[in-house]
Amino acid sequence: MAVEIVYRSSRDPEQLFMDKAEADRHDKMLELAETLSVVLQAGVPDLSERHAEEVSIYMARHRDIFAKAFKSTPEALQALTEPATE
Amino acid sequence: MAVEIVYRSSRDPEQLFMDKAEADRHDKMLELAETLSVVLQAGVPDLSERHAEEVSIYMARHRDIFAKAFKSTPEALQALTEPATE
Numbered sequence: 190m191a192v193e194i195v196y197r198s199s200r201d202p203e204q205l206f207m208d209k210a211e212a213d214r215h216d217k218m219l220e221l222a223e224t225l226s227v228v229l230q231a232g233v234p235d236l237s238e239r240h241a242e243e244v245s246i247y248m249a250r251h252r253d254i255f256a257k258a259f260k261s262t263p264e265a266l267q268a269l270t271e272p273a274t275e
Numbered sequence: 276m277a278v279e280i281v282y283r284s285s286r287d288p289e290q291l292f293m294d295k296a297e298a299d300r301h302d303k304m305l306e307l308a309e310t311l312s313v314v315l316q317a318g319v320p321d322l323s324e325r326h327a328e329e330v331s332i333y334m335a336r337h338r339d340i341f342a343k344a345f346k347s348t349p350e351a352l353q354a355l356t357e358p359a360t361e
Contacts, residue, residue, distance in 0.1 A: 224349040231356050232333045236326055240319070244330055247318045248345070256345035259338050263310040270317050 222249035308335035 195205040196212035200219040206212040225245035229236060236244075248255050257265035281291040282298035286305040292298040311331035316322060322330075334341050343351035 221344065221349045224344065224352050228352045228355050229330055229333070232337075233326070233329045236330065240322055240326060243319045244315055244322065247315070251318075252345050256342060258307065258310065259334070259342035259345055263307045266310050266314045269314050 218246075218249045218252065221252060222246045225249065304332075304335045304338065307338060308332045311335065 195207060196209045197203075197205050198212055198216035198219055200216060200223070204215060206215065222242070222245040225248060226238075226241045229241045229245060230238060233241075251269060254265050254268055281293060282295045283289075283291050284298055284302035284305055286302060286309070290301060292301065308328070308331040311334060312324075312327045315327045315331060316324060319327075337355060340351050340354055
């Protein structure tokens with residue numbers, strides 16, 4: 190037995206990481222998802238909190254692809270619906 | 276009476292524009308929204324088609340702000356919930 194360091198995001202204390210960079214990425218993803226969720230609920234009034242959160246987490250997990258799509262290249266999103274591509 | 280040129284996006288034939296650049300912007304917005312809607316319905320299985328479309332149109336209308344948020348700056352989204360800012 191030994192003491193060891195684990196990392197977690199305060200936004201999701203259940204999820205522990207051995208790697209600090211991974212914990213950082215998880216925290217950034219959740220930060221974006223939380224902000225998205227607030228904005229989508231405000232902008233699309235009859236969207237439920239649960240749907241807003243699911244959509245937001247999904248997009249935040251694929252942040253780079255959505256960044257490209259919004260910036261200039263909607264076709265970038267095809268990477269998400271073509272199973273062969275990753 | 277005279278003949279005049281009006282412009283429209285084939286994605287939304289009801290909406291006519293006197294200005295070609297405006298029609299182009301409308302078409303680009305709808306193109307992004309359509310692609311987003313397909314991806315969100317695939318990625319968030321219990322999201323209804325109507326909700327996927329509403330979320331997608333909302334985000335496509337504010338494309339520049341979402342581009343910033345996904346790229347690096349989630350706080351950019353605050354511009355959408357602070358009524359004074361536009």
